Amino acid sequence: MTMSSSSHAGIQSIAEYVPAKVASVGELHERGLLRGSPDTLRSFGFETVHLAGEESNIDMAIAAAEKVLEESEIDREEIGMILYAAALNSSSTLWDGNGGSPNGSVLQLESVPDLFKYPTSIIQTELDLPNASVVGINQLGCASIFAALRMARALIVAEDDLKSVLCVSADKFPAGRHRDLAYNIVSDGACAALVCRGADRNRIVECTQVTKGALWDSEEIENEIIAAYFPTAKALVERTLAKAGLKMDDIALIVPHNVALRSWEILGRLIGCPADRIYTENIARVGHTIGSDNLLNLRCATESGRIEKGDYLLLFTFGYGSNWACMIVQH
Amino acid sequence: MSSTEMREQSIFLTGATGAVGSELLRNLAARKGLTINVLVRRTDREPCERVKTLLGDLDVTAKLNVLEGDVCAGPSLGLDNAAVGSLQRETTHIIHAAGSTSFGLALPDARAANVWGSRNVLDFARSCASLECGAFLSTVYVSGKRRGDFAESDYGDAGHGFVNSYEQSKAEMEEMVREAMSELPLILVRLSIVVGDSATGRVSRFNAIHHAIRLFYTGLAPMIPGEPAGPVDMVSSDFVAAGVLQLLENGPSPGVFHLAAGRESCSSLEELVDETMSALARFRPEWRKRSVEKPLIVDLDTYELFVRSVEETGNPVLQGATRSIRTFAYQLAHPKVFETERAAAALAWGGISPQPSLAFYPRVIKYCLESNWGMRPC
Numbered sequence: 146m147t148m149s150s151s152s153h154a155g156i157q158s159i160a161e162y163v164p165a166k167v168a169s170v171g172e173l174h175e176r177g178l179l180r181g182s183p184d185t186l187r188s189f190g191f192e193t194v195h196l197a198g199e200e201s202n203i204d205m206a207i208a209a210a211e212k213v214l215e216e217s218e219i220d221r222e223e224i225g226m227i228l229y230a231a232a233l234n235s236s237s238t239l240w241d242g243n244g245g246s247p248n249g250s251v252l253q254l255e256s257v258p259d260l261f262k263y264p265t266s267i268i269q270t271e272l273d274l275p276n277a278s279v280v281g282i283n284q285l286g287c288a289s290i291f292a293a294l295r296m297a298r299a300l301i302v303a304e305d306d307l308k309s310v311l312c313v314s315a316d317k318f319p320a321g322r323h324r325d326l327a328y329n330i331v332s333d334g335a336c337a338a339l340v341c342r343g344a345d346r347n348r349i350v351e352c353t354q355v356t357k358g359a360l361w362d363s364e365e366i367e368n369e370i371i372a373a374y375f376p377t378a379k380a381l382v383e384r385t386l387a388k389a390g391l392k393m394d395d396i397a398l399i400v401p402h403n404v405a406l407r408s409w410e411i412l413g414r415l416i417g418c419p420a421d422r423i424y425t426e427n428i429a430r431v432g433h434t435i436g437s438d439n440l441l442n443l444r445c446a447t448e449s450g451r452i453e454k455g456d457y458l459l460l461f462t463f464g465y466g467s468n469w470a471c472m473i474v475q476h
Numbered sequence: 477m478s479s480t481e482m483r484e485q486s487i488f489l490t491g492a493t494g495a496v497g498s499e500l501l502r503n504l505a506a507r508k509g510l511t512i513n514v515l516v517r518r519t520d521r522e523p524c525e526r527v528k529t530l531l532g533d534l535d536v537t538a539k540l541n542v543l544e545g546d547v548c549a550g551p552s553l554g555l556d557n558a559a560v561g562s563l564q565r566e567t568t569h570i571i572h573a574a575g576s577t578s579f580g581l582a583l584p585d586a587r588a589a590n591v592w593g594s595r596n597v598l599d600f601a602r603s604c605a606s607l608e609c610g611a612f613l614s615t616v617y618v619s620g621k622r623r624g625d626f627a628e629s630d631y632g633d634a635g636h637g638f639v640n641s642y643e644q645s646k647a648e649m650e651e652m653v654r655e656a657m658s659e660l661p662l663i664l665v666r667l668s669i670v671v672g673d674s675a676t677g678r679v680s681r682f683n684a685i686h687h688a689i690r691l692f693y694t695g696l697a698p699m700i701p702g703e704p705a706g707p708v709d710m711v712s713s714d715f716v717a718a719g720v721l722q723l724l725e726n727g728p729s730p731g732v733f734h735l736a737a738g739r740e741s742c743s744s745l746e747e748l749v750d751e752t753m754s755a756l757a758r759f760r761p762e763w764r765k766r767s768v769e770k771p772l773i774v775d776l777d778t779y780e781l782f783v784r785s786v787e788e789t790g791n792p793v794l795q796g797a798t799r800s801i802r803t804f805a806y807q808l809a810h811p812k813v814f815e816t817e818r819a820a821a822a823l824a825w826g827g828i829s830p831q832p833s834l835a836f837y838p839r840v841i842k843y844c845l846e847s848n849w850g851m852r853p854c
Contacts (some may be wrong), residue, residue: 185788328789357767368793372698375782376769407785414778 154298155344156474159444160212161437162205162315162335164197173324180323186330190406190425194324194432197317197333202236203264205335206315207271213311213337214272224274225307228297229265230282230289230314232435232464236264268313277311286464287402288354290314290336290436291472295352297340310340314436327371329404334434336441347443350457350473351389355381360467370467374408377469379415382461385471397456398446399423402438402463403431424451438462452476486511486566490547490597491573495670495681496613498530499717500571505531510538513563515545515553515574547574547593553600564603569724570610572597579640579684579803586641587648594649598656609661611724616666616709616736616814617807618647627815628666628732639806657730665720667711668736668814674712674831677839682850684804685710689841690849692752695768696797701779704746706811709737710833718828719819727822738816741832745773745808751834755841776809
């Protein structure tokens with residue numbers, strides 16, 4: 146793979162890792178893994194989710210990243226940076242997500258040095274990327290990967306010698322915990338994207354993010370967060386379009402996060418986007434993979450022939466924290 | 477209506493503990509040479525005590541009689557024969573302000589409060605030998621789901637339906653009063669949304685609008701149905717009190733009058749939402765930290781989709797918020813302008829006219845904040 150010396154950056158390749166193990170909404174309910182009504186979740190468009198077994202979030206991250214490196218056939222020495230985006234606090238540690246953590250903690254702390262053991266370094270060495278410096282990104286919930294893509298683009302534009310950045314996101318939900326959050330069902334999964342200088346597809350046109358720090362306590366003020374979701378999402382989408390000099394009619398496809406289909410029906414109406422221009426095919430089958438939804442959907446939409454060269458695509462997500470993130474790419 | 481003009485007059489007032497009735501009572505009680513017979517229901521508190529609380533430290537100069545009774549208690553209004561007889565001889569004016577303004581009642585319950593209670597007051601009016609005028613308070617929202625202009629000469633929903641049982645029961649009440657107008661000197665006074673005192677912002681009774689302001693404040697109202705440019709009609713309680721009393725004394729009877737902001741003084745829905753958010757930030761600067769987004773104004777289909785989703789979640793907080801808004805907010809999706817020609821003509825000589833809604837609305841928001849929506853003395 147060769148890239149031009151252009152100053153623009155794009156998402157050249159995408160790969161995902163979704164655990165093979167599948168559970169239906171009914172099965173999750175029977176196993177006590179749902180807080181809410183399975184009927185409501187089904188009516189919101191969810192059918193099955195993917196559950197990690199023994200594999201940790203790092204295993205999933207490496208699997209997705211290895212896949213994207215192989216499929217892109219990139220020279221690994223070209224990768225100058227890894228941005229590892231984790232939504233769950235536990236995903237930025239070496240905690241394996243299989244339980245056993247003390248109440249309130251996200252990792253098994255045996256000693257202080259454990260606090261200095263980072264997944265990103267392991268990913269770098271396991272993938273054999275000797276020229277890649279590493280940065281971990283978290284605290285943006287499901288919007289973490291958007292921050293990674295945004296920073297990758299900005300760094301490539303800013304640093305002449307940086308050609309390719311590997312963005313990886315992986316999250317494994319704590320075992321035995323309710324998998325429905327704010328009326329969405331969470332899957333385990335990972336994604337990886339190569340952001341490259343002069344990429345011949347998925348040029349990153351615009352990236353925006355809104356953070357409402359007042360809404361940081363996702364448990365205590367969940368209702369306020371749900372209520373804030375729609376007006377903030379609409380405002381951000383409109384702002385992103387305006388910054389890009391585009392209108393909603395210019396967008397060929399919205400590539401969403403896999404939250405409730407109903408919420409996309411509502412948001413679609415609010416932003417003036419008809420349902421057939423929102424790629425919702427994976428919501429029922431995959432559920433909400435925390436940070437990996439949009440890239441997974443972008444790959445699926447591309448492979449399904451829904452996207453043509455030159456199409457403008459709008460990616461949108463929300464992450465606890467609370468963060469709303471939006472991105473426009475040109476395929 | 478000057479104190480001189482009201483001399484020797486005896487007013488029978490129902491609904492004196494309500495939002496409008498209490499304003500009327502305070503206004504009347506401060507006049508001289510007037511007898512006010514106030515019909516008050518017993519609740520967990522004595523009627524006299526309830527009235528005393530309403531009047532506070534007001535210098536009461538009228539002759540005030542508090543009568544324990546209930547408009548829904550049959551033709552006697554819950555009074556004994558002697559009291560009824562005395563009222564029948566004495567009463568020159570009736571103001572029927574009693575009723576339920578709850579938007580969420582089942583229709584039979586709304587009818588019981590607003591139709592059957594009014595029928596009893598009408599029967600009482602027929603028995604008053606000296607009746608000069610009876611004012612029955614109604615609402616401009618008897619117009620239901622009509623859109624466009626609604627004149628004082630118009631009646632009812634014209635087949636468009638009603639948003640809630642309150643509107644329907646009031647429209648049914650109007651039908652009954654209109655029939656009685658051929659035999660009695662009656663006026664129907666249709667009120668717009670009464671939000672508070674224009675000078676102080678004081679709210680005597682918090683209603684759905686104030687609850688909506690609270691939901692804006694708490695960030696639990698992501699959207700409301702309507703059209704951004706659609707008119708929203710609100711009036712102050714002091715305008716309504718002065719207007720009702722002026723019409724009672726000088727309004728042509730029979731007649732129907734709108735005490736509303738009308739075309740000139742109403743605001744658009746977008747202006748109202750903007751002013752709400754602006755005033756909350758102005759009067760409670762620390763509120764900005766909450767980063768509450770301005771509620772969206774959306775079409776009815778989108779709003780109903782949102783409401784249906786909230787209902788499906790079973791989330792009691794969000795359900796409570798949407799139910800609180802939907803009881804009146806559907807009106808916003810049926811924008812209309814209330815014409816006020818008759819009322820304007822009748823009130824003109826007294827110099828009574830509605831203020832532009834947005835001139836006093838911020839003071840009401842300030843009062844809501846300072847009183848914590850009535851939970852704190854203010």
